[in-house]
Every structure is written in C-alpha cells, then in structure tokens.
Amino acid sequence: MDFKTEFKPLTVQPQEIEGKSFQMITEELGEHSFTDEQYPVVQRVIHASADFELGRSVLFHPDAVRAGVAAIRSGCKVIADVQMIQSGISKPRIEKFGGSVHVHISDPDVIEEAKRLNTTRAIVATRKAVKLAEGGIFAIGNAPTALLELIRLVKNGEAKPALIVGMPVGFVSAAESKEELAKLDLPFITNVGRKGGSPVTVAAINAISLMAEQQG
Amino acid sequence: MDFKTEFKPLTVQPQEIEGKSFQMITEELGEHSFTDEQYPVVQRVIHASADFELGRSVLFHPDAVRAGVAAIRSGCKVIADVQMIQSGISKPRIEKFGGSVHVHISDPDVIEEAKRLNTTRAIVATRKAVKLAEGGIFAIGNAPTALLELIRLVKNGEAKPALIVGMPVGFVSAAESKEELAKLDLPFITNVGRKGGSPVTVAAINAISLMAEQQG
Structure with missing residues (x-):
C-alpha cells in the first residue's frame, strides 16, 4: 500500500491507548x-x-466472577443472544481452554420455530441453547425476551x-428483565436500568476470560 | 423442542416492541x-x-442523510471499522441495491502491515478500504485512529x-476525532463527546438503509 502522503508512525500504540484509558477510568x-x-x-x-x-x-x-473464570477454564460454551456479541467476544482466550462461542438466533430451525409459535427468535434460540450448552x-x-426466557427456564x-x-x-422489558435476573440465586452480572448492550456485555465476558488466562 | 413447562405466547411481538419503543423515545x-x-x-x-x-x-x-440514502441506492460499499459493526448492519437492504458490507481489520495483509509500520491495524485497514471502496x-x-486516518486521507x-x-x-482521541470529522465539508454523521460505539453506528447505517428501501 503506497500513499502520496508520508506515513507518520503514531506515538500512541494500541496497548498504550488501553493503558491510558484504564488509568483515566480509575481516576475519574x-x-x-x-x-x-x-x-x-x-x-x-x-x-x-464511556x-x-x-x-x-x-x-x-x-460468586459471579469466580464462577465465570472457573467455567471458562473448564472449557465451557459461551452463548450469545445476537451475532454482534459473538463477533465481539475475544475467542482465542476461550478456545485455548477448549471452549467455544455460539449464537443461535439466525439458525434456520430457530427462525422456523419462532414463526410457528408466533414469538421472538430470541426466546426460541434461548430454548435451543440451554439444551446444547x-x-x-x-x-x-x-x-430482554431471551433473558426473561432464560430466567424462566432456570426457575x-x-x-x-x-x-x-x-x-x-x-x-421495553430491558430494565425489568435485569431486575428479575438480580433476584436469582446463581452467578449473574447485570446492571440497573435501560442502558446496556452488546459492547458492555462483550466487555464483561472479555474481562472474565482475561482473568481466566491470567490465572493459568 | 419440547419443554416441561407450558409455552405461553407473548402478547408483545417483535414489531410491537419496536413500535412501542419508538413511541416512548419520541415522547421522552x-x-x-x-x-x-x-x-x-x-x-x-x-x-x-437508551x-x-x-x-x-x-x-x-x-447533506448527510440524502447522500447516504443515494449511495446505498446506487449499490455502494459499506466499510466497517470492526467486525461487530459488520455483524450488526442489516445486509439484505444494502445487498438488494447491489451493495455489500466489508471489514478489513483482521485481513492478514493488514495485520502484517500494521506490525511492520508499528501502528494500529485500524489505520492500515482504513488505508486499504479507501482504495477498495x-x-x-x-x-x-x-x-478513533481509523477515523483520524480517514479524515487525513480526505484532507x-x-x-x-x-x-x-x-x-x-x-x-483517548474519540471525542477529538469526532470534532475533526465535524469540521469536514462532506457528508458526515457524528456526535459530541466520548460516547458512541458499534450499536449506535450500526443504528445510523440501518436507519439510512431503511430510508433507501422506503424510497423504492
């Protein structure tokens, strides 16, 4: 790749950017x-x-962090509700312990079943996942419907x-589904309110897999 | 898939959830x-x-929305900086006009080149993308380094x-990179401050491809 303009190497490298960000977060x-x-x-x-x-x-x-670290170290499956989460999760750290990352929301049998039952694909994908993982x-x-269905199956x-x-x-139902999760007596990580999303869910999983790796 | 517990169809369907959410957003x-x-x-x-x-x-x-809609209707390529964004973008609406969605950050030549130049993969992927798209x-x-590099190449x-x-x-550099983008005289959508991320970027692209489809 050649460009007309000269390439100036950055003084800030990826590891430095992350380190500086983490320091700012701790301070603020x-x-x-x-x-x-x-x-x-x-x-x-x-x-x-941010x-x-x-x-x-x-x-x-x-028990959440300890249980998550132990599960990753034992090579467990990680199930994402949507493709974006599967994409974001750092896979090498999970795979090195024999684990793998899955998402079922676009599986043909899930799409078919959701139509038949007139419900969300997220619910049907959750039902499939608990059997496989x-x-x-x-x-x-x-x-939220995936989380509410998982809570129902746990109960x-x-x-x-x-x-x-x-x-x-x-x-719709996001805050409520997390309130229900926080009542369960099993390892969970959640948050209060409407906010959340794929990147923060990915961040939590990646933090745990990093701890799993560091224990090794 | 059969379960011990009876399946209760939800009264709230996916389209209803979205419609209700959009109504709440407009009101609030x-x-x-x-x-x-x-x-x-x-x-x-x-x-x-949220x-x-x-x-x-x-x-x-x-000109941002109009230019984006016109580009999608003309079958342009959409370049994502990371895999999560490529995963989240609704592809059928882009593909029906002949377009496609790409991400180069994990291309072997990009990884190689970033090591050689001692810089971020995001920068090298941006340089590759502007040639291909x-x-x-x-x-x-x-x-932010991808955005800053793109701004530099535009200038x-x-x-x-x-x-x-x-x-x-x-x-580090996220807010600053967006300030720089907002100074350009070409179609852009951005936001002020540190916040942002894959889901909101995906949301903007999906909103535009929906408008492109509705014009058809």
Whole structure:
C-alpha cells in the first residue's frame, strides 16, 4: 500500500491507548464498592461505553466472577443472544481452554420455530441453547425476551448456567428483565436500568476470560 | 423442542416492541431541532443506546442523510471499522441495491502491515478500504485512529467517501476525532463527546438503509 502522503508512525500504540484509558477510568471513577475481583469487569464496561453511570450500575452475584473464570477454564460454551456479541467476544482466550462461542438466533430451525409459535427468535434460540450448552455462560446484551426466557427456564430447573451476563439495552422489558435476573440465586452480572448492550456485555465476558488466562 | 413447562405466547411481538419503543423515545425526547430526514437516525441511535444525551449529541452534515440514502441506492460499499459493526448492519437492504458490507481489520495483509509500520491495524485497514471502496460509506464506531486516518486521507484528496458515520467511543482521541470529522465539508454523521460505539453506528447505517428501501 503506497500513499502520496508520508506515513507518520503514531506515538500512541494500541496497548498504550488501553493503558491510558484504564488509568483515566480509575481516576475519574474514584470511590466505589466493587471488589478487586469485580473491578476489572466494571473497568472494561466503562471502557466500552464511556459511561460511568452505566459502570456504577453494574450488579454482581457474589460468586459471579469466580464462577465465570472457573467455567471458562473448564472449557465451557459461551452463548450469545445476537451475532454482534459473538463477533465481539475475544475467542482465542476461550478456545485455548477448549471452549467455544455460539449464537443461535439466525439458525434456520430457530427462525422456523419462532414463526410457528408466533414469538421472538430470541426466546426460541434461548430454548435451543440451554439444551446444547448445559453449564455454559450466557451473554445476553440485546434481547430482554431471551433473558426473561432464560430466567424462566432456570426457575423451572430446566437450565443451570455457570454464569449469566445479562445486560440488554432498551425501552421495553430491558430494565425489568435485569431486575428479575438480580433476584436469582446463581452467578449473574447485570446492571440497573435501560442502558446496556452488546459492547458492555462483550466487555464483561472479555474481562472474565482475561482473568481466566491470567490465572493459568 | 419440547419443554416441561407450558409455552405461553407473548402478547408483545417483535414489531410491537419496536413500535412501542419508538413511541416512548419520541415522547421522552420532546422538543429537538433535528429535521424530519435526520430524526429517524436519532431515534434509532437512542433505541440502540437508551441514551437520550447521546441521541441529542448527534451532529449531521446538512447533506448527510440524502447522500447516504443515494449511495446505498446506487449499490455502494459499506466499510466497517470492526467486525461487530459488520455483524450488526442489516445486509439484505444494502445487498438488494447491489451493495455489500466489508471489514478489513483482521485481513492478514493488514495485520502484517500494521506490525511492520508499528501502528494500529485500524489505520492500515482504513488505508486499504479507501482504495477498495471509492465513494463508499464508512461506518466507524470503535477506533478513533481509523477515523483520524480517514479524515487525513480526505484532507489530502486521497479519499472521497459518500458518507462518513463516525461515532467511536472511548477515552483517548474519540471525542477529538469526532470534532475533526465535524469540521469536514462532506457528508458526515457524528456526535459530541466520548460516547458512541458499534450499536449506535450500526443504528445510523440501518436507519439510512431503511430510508433507501422506503424510497423504492
């Protein structure tokens, strides 16, 4: 690739950019009540959103980080509710432990079944995922209906995920679905309110897989 | 797929959820100064982020929407800075006009070149993209360095995109890169401040491709 204009190497490299960002986040966040184990997750959530309000709203089940790290180290499946989350999750760190990242929302059988039942593809994809990924990690950042269905299946004893990262964004049912998640007695990471989304869900998963790698 | 528990069809269907969300957004946003052409973009940005502050911070070049719609209708290429954006963009509406969506950040030649030049892959991917997608739409939601490089190439007359949607999120250079974009005299959509990201960038592109389709 040649260009008319001269190429000037940047003084700021990718690792430096991340390091500087993390430092700014720690300084601006100031006092907080997250544990040392939880803080890297919050830091990456803020890094992905530039939103301290969202970062401060993150809620952890006491076992969440430990359970997530253990699940990744045991090679569990990670289930994303939408393609954007599957794309964003850093796969090498999950794959090195034998795990893999899946999304079922565009599977032909899911599309077919959702039409037949007159419901959302997210719900049908969740039902499919709990059968294929017992003991897996669920990463739900988009579809409140996926999260509500997963909660229903957990309550009925039909699903037992290692960790649910549930941070859907939106105006209809998103905040409510996260309130329901926060009542469960199993490892979860969620947040309060309407905000959330794919990048912050990805950030939480990537923070946990990084901790899994660092323990190795 | 059969489950022990009975399946209750939801009363709220996907189209209803979106319609209800859009209504809530219009009500809560209240007065604003966006044009009728710009408002659908802002509405989808708020829908994707649940963030009115971010929605209100969106800036449009006066020709942005019209140029974006025309480019999609002429079958232009859409270039994403990261995989998450490529995943999120609704492709059928772009492809029906002969267009396509591309991302170069993980191309082997880009990775190689970035190492050789000791710079970011985002910069090298941008240089590659402007050669392959003349007159295309650039969708940059992650890497300020990609946006800054694109702005530099535009200023040097080495790139002439139909539209730049530049809404990177972050602490280092994100806000600054968007300030620079807003100074250009070519069609752009951007926003003020650190916030932004893949979902809002995707939302802007999807809003424009929807308008392109509705004109047909």
